[in-house]
Amino acid sequence: MTTAPHPIRQPNLSLRKEPAETTPAPVEGTVVKHQGEIVKTNDASWMRSKVAAVGAVKDHAVSNKLYAPWVGRGYKNLARRWVDGFRDDYPQMIRSAKDELKAAKGDTDAEAHAKKTIKDLRTDRREHQKWHAIKSCLWGAAGVAGAATGAVVGGTLIEAAMGAGAYIVGAYHGRPEPEIAAIPELRHQEAPREASLLGEETMRRVLVEAGVVPEKRAEEIRGIGIPRAEGPGTGYTVDLPSGIPASDAIAKAEKIASALGVHKDWTDLAVDRGKGSNASRLKVWMSSEDPFDVVRRSPLLDHSGVINTWRDGAPLVFGKRGNTIWFRIRETSFLVGGATRRGKGVLLANLLLATAKDPRVNVRIFDGKGTGEHNPFAPLLSTFVKKNPERLALASRALIEDMDRRADFLDEHGLDKLTEDLIEQIGGVELFVVDELATYTPKGTSPFADEITENLSQLAAVGLALGIILVDLTQVPEVDVIRGRLRQNHTGRAAMNTESAMASNTILGDGMAGAGHDASKIPLDQPGRTVLATPDTGVVAARSFMVEPEEKRVVAAEAIEIRREAGRLPGQWQDPIEAKLLAWTGVSSAAGGERGNGRITRVDLLERLEILAKSTGRGNVTNAEVFAAFAATDPARYGRKDGETDAGWAGRVGKVIRDQIEAAGVELEVKRVPAADGKRGQGYLLEDITAARNG
Structure with a gap:
């Protein structure tokens, strides 16, 4: 990686019409015949031109003071070029990597990547500077040795020749740069049909074509740093002209992707909110291929030990850049919807892998499908019930009654919401999962449908501050399944592929499809693809990590031992919810009930x-x-x-x-x-x- 010793300049070009054919003028001077024989004319202009040339050279030398000012400037230029070569582009690249580190604050994967980039760049810089110094010393030693030998052996004539040579070298490198007219602006450039390389010139063209920046203000667009590798793509940051916010570009993401020659899913635009930024600073990322056309295993499959899901969260999905997106088990109820076999269960499996290994979380699952999908987790589940609307109504009622106890506890401590240091004292965080709302909430499905909907709505609205997290899933994203109040109280949403934009809006919220977040456009050959919207992430495209059934059993076995050591397996602690259910029904549903499979008989x-x-x-x-x-x-x-x-x-x-x-x-x-x-x-x-x- 080196810099060019001289700026690259381009000649002036002009286009003109060929003149009309005329009779050629007689040729004067010396003409060389095809056979090589020389024919002399009677004109002696060639002698006059030589005399004029000698005079011009003399005048040029005198007018420039025998080039003495050029010599000093020349050696100054050589010294500057040596320093530039010694430093190379590393200071700028390291500054850009530091900016990337600041912008990645809070994103563990991005911070680690930025720190590694800074470390690698510093190592490369030291290696480059070492070899640059070694080569300079070798060439310098050779020059000094040659000069000394010439001075000792060659005498006055050789010394004069060396001095003249040094003078000429300095004058040559100090000569004034010729004035070159600017190249006329080329308009109406056709965008490439393949992925463009990000850079300042590319972004000027793209933002003008997309209608974000007027053409007359294109030159005001300024790149920040250099393009940098980010996961499977490239990232770049630009400042838009003053008065044009970066949000204007985000609103035209589809047109920007088209101008870049890629699909919208292959790009990512965001307002740079890092330190020292401004409202017009835009972060651009693009890939030359579909970043979700890959299957990634859950990082928890290679993890051992306890997980703090309150502080760190659960790694549910990965983003466009290959980054892991975490869902913190606190202050966010979660609604997940999409067509059948589109990946809702895989997303839930990732959530269960993490919460199973956090013994402070009481996991309760009401499975409306009735399959064996969640059976591997049964021994550690505080409550596990399949296709039983009455028991869901009773359990949600018991949890609402327990909210009074939790509220009194926080009141005694002078708090308005649960904090991490009080989780164990309050009885743990409650993760209440309803996997398939369509079994329980539509009117007419059971005598308990209205009570279930009302109870879940209350838990979603009031329970968050008390450490109660509601997670609802459905493959029927319709308004009679996810009724208005229930939907409104879910602050986190995830929409897999849906049959229509209306169904997508039912999950994500009214108008989201029109704003470019339409889950019905998710490719069918990418199960687990989702439009994710949470307070922590905003609205992002993502895909769930893959988890195989056998892998669930391996993680669940470790989680059981973690909870056993912590005294938090069902039966090892006093569970107020199951105590109520046992008193009301005479049978427990802890760990899946007596059969251990969620069928309570x-x-x-x-x-x-x-x-x-x-x-x-x-x-x-x-x-x-x-x-x-x-x-x-x-x-x-x-x-x-x-x-x-x-x-x-x-x-x-x-x-x-x-x-x-x-x-x-x-x-x-x-x-x-x-x-x-x-x-x-x-x-x-x-x-x-x-x-x-x-x-």
């Missing part, structure tokens, strides 16, 4: 043991696993008492279960069986349980 002891033994995949179930599962659904009977030791709790619960087996009149022996960690402990074999049931 009563089962007998042996059937439940059989379900547990099958769920381990080992053909057995340990006493520890039985005790934990029973405590989750009936903590009053099987849960740990205050002050009870591990051994005391296991002995008491074990006796209760043995008494029930004996009362059932069956024989079922406790045997040593392999546990999940490979060790052996007491428990039951699946074949023994099945035989006892069938006997």
Whole structure:
């Protein structure tokens, strides 16, 4: 990477018509025939021209004081060029990278990328300067050695020749630059049909063509820094002429993309709100290919340990630039909609991966589809229910009643909203998920539809300050499914592909499709593509990270252990919501109920043991696993008492279960069986349980 030693200048060009054909004038002077024979004319003008040329040279030298001023200027120019070569473009590139770092404040991925860029540029600069100095020293040493040799060996004549040479070199590099007229402006340039390289000249043409800047003010557009690599594309920042806000350019994003020769989805425009910026500073990003035509795995699949979803959030999706977009589990209720099989479940899976590993979050899921999609998370879910409108009405009612307790708690602490340091004291953050509103909210679907809609609306409106986060999903984005008040109270929205612009507006808000945010235009071959709108991100295009079913089980297994160590698995803590549900219905829905799959029905002891033994995949179930599962659904009977030791709790619960087996009149022996960690402990074999049931 080097800079040109001289500015590149272009000659003046002009176009003229050829003159009409006339009789050629006689040729004077010396003419060379085709065969090479010289024919002399009688004209001696060639002698006069030589004399004139010598006189002109003499006059030029005298008028310029024998070029003495040129010599000093020449060596000054050479010194400046050496310094420019030593510094190269690195200071400007480092300043641009620092500006990028300031602008990326709050975006972890972008900040890390900018810091790495600054570090790499500084390393490259040191290497460049080292070799530049080495080469300069070598050439300098060679020159000094040659001059010394000539002075010692060659005598006065050689010294005079070297002095004259040095004088000529200085004069040559100090000669005045010739005046060159400006090149006439070329108008009506045709935009390239492929991705343009971003730069000041390109952006002048693009912003004029898009109608953002009048042509007469194009020269006022100024580039800030240099184009820089950002993810799969290139970023550049420009200042628009005064009086033209950057928001005017954003409103014409489609035309700007067309002028750049790409699709709108391949570009990103934003007002630069960094330090020292202004309302006319525009950040431009573009890619030469579709940035969402790629599948990315969730970063949580390679993560281990606890996640702070209150402070850091959950990595749900990635943006155009390949950046991870995080959703913080605080102060934002979330509405997700789109056509069937368009990626809503994958987005929710990413949310569950993160919140499962944050033991302070009480995750409650009401699944209106009834599939096994969320089963891997069942053992850690505070509430898990499938296709049961009555229980959703009761659970939302219980949570609304619990809001009074939470409000009193904040009142005692003199706060108007929950803060992170009080999460554990208030009982954790509530994540209340309704996966498929169409099962529960349309009028006529059940006697509880109106109550469910009203309860969810209250939770979305009032619960945020109290640490209650509502997440609603639907594949039927219609107004009778997402009624007005319920929709209005969701401050976060995500729209996957929809059947129409009207359906897109139902999710994102009225007028959003007309403003360029139309989810019905999302390509069908990119499931997980979404238009995301949250207070933290604004309205952005994104795509969900990919999560396979087996990958859910791996992360859920780690999350279960995290919660077990924190004492936050169902049955390990006093859950006021499930306590109410158990009192009202006589059955618990913690960890998916007695069957562990969200279908809340009563089962007998042996059937439940059989379900547990099958769920381990080992053909057995340990006493520890039985005790934990029973405590989750009936903590009053099987849960740990205050002050009870591990051994005391296991002995008491074990006796209760043995008494029930004996009362059932069956024989079922406790045997040593392999546990999940490979060790052996007491428990039951699946074949023994099945035989006892069938006997």
